Amino acid sequence: MLLLSLLIAIMLKQLWKSSNPLQYDAWLTNLDAQLSHWLHKIDINDTIINFSIVISLVSIATFAISSTLHQYNHFLYIVFACAVLLYSFGRGELTRHITDFIVAEAKGDWQQACLAAQAIQVPTVTIKTNHWGALNKNFLSQANYQGFERFFAVVFWFALFGPVGAICYRLCHLWLKQVVPHATHTNTKTHREFIRLIAIIEWPAVRVLGLTYAVTGNFTGCFSAWKKSASKKNITNQEALLQSLEGALTVDHAAPKTQEITRRELEALQQLQTRTLWFWVGCIAIVFIL
Numbered sequence: 653m654l655l656l657s658l659l660i661a662i663m664l665k666q667l668w669k670s671s672n673p674l675q676y677d678a679w680l681t682n683l684d685a686q687l688s689h690w691l692h693k694i695d696i697n698d699t700i701i702n703f704s705i706v707i708s709l710v711s712i713a714t715f716a717i718s719s720t721l722h723q724y725n726h727f728l729y730i731v732f733a734c735a736v737l738l739y740s741f742g743r744g745e746l747t748r749h750i751t752d753f754i755v756a757e758a759k760g761d762w763q764q765a766c767l768a769a770q771a772i773q774v775p776t777v778t779i780k781t782n783h784w785g786a787l788n789k790n791f792l793s794q795a796n797y798q799g800f801e802r803f804f805a806v807v808f809w810f811a812l813f814g815p816v817g818a819i820c821y822r823l824c825h826l827w828l829k830q831v832v833p834h835a836t837h838t839n840t841k842t843h844r845e846f847i848r849l850i851a852i853i854e855w856p857a858v859r860v861l862g863l864t865y866a867v868t869g870n871f872t873g874c875f876s877a878w879k880k881s882a883s884k885k886n887i888t889n890q891e892a893l894l895q896s897l898e899g900a901l902t903v904d905h906a907a908p909k910t911q912e913i914t915r916r917e918l919e920a921l922q923q924l925q926t927r928t929l930w931f932w933v934g935c936i937a938i939v940f941i942l
Contacts, residue, residue, distance in 0.1 A: 742802020869900025
């Protein structure tokens with residue numbers, strides 16, 4: 653049933669694109685505000701405590717509902733699992749921003765290229781004007797990570813723990829992006845702790861995806877890059893993913909990042925992630941069938 657739920661959710665995701673009607677997040681900030689109000693009465697002002705309460709309640713409720721439906725009504729279980737998956741997928745439209753970037757670069761329009769990069773959270777302020785090589789690499793790295801964060805990490809935890817795994821992963825990201833920046837009792841340390849928590853949660857999924865790139869891309873180059881990143885201690889998940897991607901696409905670091913090369917790399921990234929998606933679906937199908 654998990655496999656059927658995943659397939660239906662993928663089809664609906666492709667159909668709805670960025671207009672996913674299930675991705676309503678205002679409830680999270682409202683719940684945090686209510687919790688802060690109640691906990692303030694007993695002198696507790698901590699975003700981490702709020703988060704712990706919310707994720708515990710959501711996890712218990714999701715587990716209880718999914719377990720009950722799985723036991724008594726398989727059809728409703730599939731509907732519920734699909735709804736949780738669709739909510740847990742990433743927000744926004746990635747493909748459109750990649751296309752916008754390719755078009756802007758083809759025209760040599762630095763401003764528009766930066767806007768497309770900023771739309772997927774590339775820190776363009778640190779890049780010198782008209783330094784296309786740096787912008788291209790940063791955009792490719794972020795587009796690769798965004799594809800992972802929006803989809804592959806969700807599928808990974810869904811395959812392991814069902815709806816509970818998917819929604820808990822998404823809540824971690826939503827809390828960091830929507831609640832932590834606006835909480836009155838947050839600080840830099842809290843922000844770092846949430847980033848570290850997400851890095852820990854993403855670590856196994858990043859390594860599995862990087863290894864999968866070796867199967868769906870260039871095996872020798874990707875596996876070599878994957879082993880090198882696995883042996884490094886101070887490497888971020890995004891950097892590890894980028895190294896695996898460059899190995900899978902056989903990126904030539906000595907070659908200058910021309911418009912044509914960047915376009916090919918970004919198109920190859922989309923094709924690689926599509927192949928990887930269906931490879932994952934096939935592996936999940938084999939596991940459940942056996």
